[in-house]
Amino acid sequence: MLKLLLPTTRYHGIRNYSKLPNKSTTLAKFDFPLATHTIKSISANVDKYLNNEQNKITLNGHINRKSRIRPTLGFGFLRDTNGDEIQLLATPESTRESIFELMKKLTVEDSVSVTGFLQQKQAKNDSDGSVELELVVEEFQILNSSNMDAARLDKLKHNSPADIPPQFRYLQLRTPYFQKSLRVRSEAAQLIREVFTKNHGFVEIETPLLFKSTPEGAREFLVPTRAFNKFYALPQSPQQYKQILMSSGITRYFQIAKCFRDEDLRSDRQPEFTQIDLEMSFINNSDQVGVVVEDVIHNVWNKVGGKPTYKVNEIGYLEEITHEEGSDALQFNKLNYIDALTKYGIDKPDLRFSLSFTSLEDFFVAKENAEFPVVEVSVLKQAFDAGTPKKYKIPKSFTDDHNFPSRRPYVWAVNKPEDATNWYKKLIDANVIAPVSSFDEAKLQKVLDLQPGDIFAVSTRSKFPYENPTPLGKFRQLAIKEFPDKWQRPILRDGELVTRYDGNDVVVGSWVVNFPLFNPVETTPSASESKEKYPQYDYTKFESTHHPFTMAKIEDYDLLESDPLKVRGEHYDLVINGVEVGGGSRRIHDPDLQQYIFEEILQISNFQDLFGHLLKALSMGCPPHAGLALGFDRLCAMLIGSNSIRDVIAFPKNQSGVDPVVESPTGVKELTLNEYYITTKES
Numbered sequence: 001m002l003k004l005l006l007p008t009t010r011y012h013g014i015r016n017y018s019k020l021p022n023k024s025t026t027l028a029k030f031d032f033p034l035a036t037h038t039i040k041s042i043s044a045n046v047d048k049y050l051n052n053e054q055n056k057i058t059l060n061g062h063i064n065r066k067s068r069i070r071p072t073l074g075f076g077f078l079r080d081t082n083g084d085e086i087q088l089l090a091t092p093e094s095t096r097e098s099i100f101e102l103m104k105k106l107t108v109e110d111s112v113s114v115t116g117f118l119q120q121k122q123a124k125n126d127s128d129g130s131v132e133l134e135l136v137v138e139e140f141q142i143l144n145s146s147n148m149d150a151a152r153l154d155k156l157k158h159n160s161p162a163d164i165p166p167q168f169r170y171l172q173l174r175t176p177y178f179q180k181s182l183r184v185r186s187e188a189a190q191l192i193r194e195v196f197t198k199n200h201g202f203v204e205i206e207t208p209l210l211f212k213s214t215p216e217g218a219r220e221f222l223v224p225t226r227a228f229n230k231f232y233a234l235p236q237s238p239q240q241y242k243q244i245l246m247s248s249g250i251t252r253y254f255q256i257a258k259c260f261r262d263e264d265l266r267s268d269r270q271p272e273f274t275q276i277d278l279e280m281s282f283i284n285n286s287d288q289v290g291v292v293v294e295d296v297i298h299n300v301w302n303k304v305g306g307k308p309t310y311k312v313n314e315i316g317y318l319e320e321i322t323h324e325e326g327s328d329a330l331q332f333n334k335l336n337y338i339d340a341l342t343k344y345g346i347d348k349p350d351l352r353f354s355l356s357f358t359s360l361e362d363f364f365v366a367k368e369n370a371e372f373p374v375v376e377v378s379v380l381k382q383a384f385d386a387g388t389p390k391k392y393k394i395p396k397s398f399t400d401d402h403n404f405p406s407r408r409p410y411v412w413a414v415n416k417p418e419d420a421t422n423w424y425k426k427l428i429d430a431n432v433i434a435p436v437s438s439f440d441e442a443k444l445q446k447v448l449d450l451q452p453g454d455i456f457a458v459s460t461r462s463k464f465p466y467e468n469p470t471p472l473g474k475f476r477q478l479a480i481k482e483f484p485d486k487w488q489r490p491i492l493r494d495g496e497l498v499t500r501y502d503g504n505d506v507v508v509g510s511w512v513v514n515f516p517l518f519n520p521v522e523t524t525p526s527a528s529e530s531k532e533k534y535p536q537y538d539y540t541k542f543e544s545t546h547h548p549f550t551m552a553k554i555e556d557y558d559l560l561e562s563d564p565l566k567v568r569g570e571h572y573d574l575v576i577n578g579v580e581v582g583g584g585s586r587r588i589h590d591p592d593l594q595q596y597i598f599e600e601i602l603q604i605s606n607f608q609d610l611f612g613h614l615l616k617a618l619s620m621g622c623p624p625h626a627g628l629a630l631g632f633d634r635l636c637a638m639l640i641g642s643n644s645i646r647d648v649i650a651f652p653k654n655q656s657g658v659d660p661v662v663e664s665p666t667g668v669k670e671l672t673l674n675e676y677y678i679t680t681k682e683s
Contacts, residue, residue: 345473
């Protein structure tokens with residue numbers, strides 16, 4: 001029988017074979033000695049292995065840098081499975097000629113197994129007594145050769161691993177940065193499980209990933225079935241399942257859970273993400289949840305991150321927290337939602353910095369929009385040197401429309417003394433603000449104390465700021481990035497104040513509490529409308545600030561009937577260094593109250609279809625309960641000092657929601673779609 005033999009080709013590094021590969025060369029790749037050591041273990045016992053030709057060492061790993069070949073010497077650099085590097089040395093005298101020739105053909109990222117003995121590369125370093133080592137090769141085996149793509153990407157790997165194209169994520173992950181990132185994530189997960197189970201008696205339980213479609217804030221991913229018009233939904237969180245578990249006799253539940261949201265992506269968002277989910281029953285105080293969460297946070301930061309945690313004390317200094325196992329009191333301080341918005345313009349302020357706002361209600365009233373009457377200012381004291389003849393230009397980030405997608409503040413630099421008064425006269429002339437009847441210019445100058453070298457921003461907000469962040473809140477975030485060494489809160493350490501420090505080494509946490517339980521439904525003007533795009537609210541329709549299962553503050557109960565917008569919720573957010581790491585609440589365990597909120601306040605007409613299962617579980621003697629979810633990806637990114645959760649996810653999606661490695665999502669044949677009663681059409 002005649003076989004048609006096609007030429008062997010390579011496409012994206014993958015060979016399309018016309019026949020079975022050579023048996024001896026292929027099977028040799030499956031027969032190799034296992035590693036006896038790691039580079040780290042050798043370094044820790046140098047005297048035992050150094051110049052001991054009888055004490056053989058076998059290392060497995062990849063060629064990290066291209067070999068340098070000389071007529072009588074062969075060099076290579078091996079990276080082992082921990083990401084550590086050692087130089088390989090081969091000479092015609094110390095190795096068989098075949099090994100010497102083989103090392104000449106090495107390519108970066110070849111997978112290899114090497115056996116030899118250790119010798120000193122150079123004399124001891126006089127400064128620290130360290131010894132540079134190299135492995136004299138006696139046995140060498142290429143387990144799998146890399147292709148030309150790996151060689152071309154080698155320089156990118158050493159400059160910045162992130163520069164390697166995302167479709168080669170597996171090459172990115174071989175670099176020390178990403179190896180460390182994933183190991184930190186693993187270490188954090190193990191410690192978190194230990195804290196929950198050993199310290200607090202929690203039970204780890206997995207909840208289903210095939211859920212039902214319910215309104216929980218974000219757009220869902222739907223999963224079709226082969227039944228007509230029947231869909232699963234991937235869970236945005238295990239919220240309802242864990243509440244049902246509280247009605248199941250499980251009093252302390254946790255899970256490191258996969259969650260899914262079909263929303264716009266950015267550095268801290270992915271369509272699938274991981275959260276540390278917990279719920280506790282038979283508790284009567286939200287602080288009981290907070291104590292457990294703080295035990296997790298302090299342990300993770302202290303033991304995995306290697307950093308202390310801080311809180312803001314009564315006089316505004318940072319005070320290191322001495323965490324004690326078994327503590328039954330919160331150690332991070334609490335910050336009221338309204339204070340966070342009025343002082344910092346956002347409900348997740350970075351409290352490493354003291355920069356706050358000054359209300360000008362005693363001097364001006366806003367004229368542009370009656371719903372946003374409060375005029376406020378943020379002053380960046382001595383942000384630049386005003387002693388130079390050249391006029392200072394405000395940083396572009398303060399006026400960039402990309403940073404202020406809706407409205408932005410008015411920003412000025414005080415280059416000369418008259419700039420301290422001209423700003424408000426211009427705004428009055430433009431009918432943006434108006435002075436109050438008791439306006440006192442001298443008092444205003446004293447309150448602001450504007451001096452050459454200052455930058456300041458002026459904006460407006462509503463009395464109760466539903467806008468989050470406010471224009472000044474966004475300005476504060478940008479100012480901290482532009483001037484990271486300014487406005488740092490002093491650290492009280494051993495009775496002394498430290499005023500200069502690396503902000504990346506400081507971990508400051510707080511609990512933001514007393515959120516509004518409901519917000520008016522917002523309709524933001526489109527980009528085609530006026531430049532100053534104020535959010536618009538329908539005060540006759542309400543939506544949950546977080547989710548509809550949150551309990552009201554006991555003292556605000558009567559307001560549920562008379563004025564829902566004044567009701568504060570039993571919700572609490574944990575904010576660390578300006579990042580909302582987690583949020584939770586005390587839940588509604590009374591089915592009648594839960595139904596009232598569904599039906600009367602949120603006006604969900606089909607609440608039985610959407611939430612009937614939960615109401616039924618609550619009606620079966622479900623105990624009082626509360627819980628919280630921590631963003632595990634965000635927490636891990638902070639532990640390695642990254643702003644992007646992609647750095648701690650093995651195979652993240654890009655900003656289009658695409659996995660560049662496997663090229664998902666993909667199209668599906670129409671024949672397959674028909675089984676699910678789905679048809680497609682051009683948009």
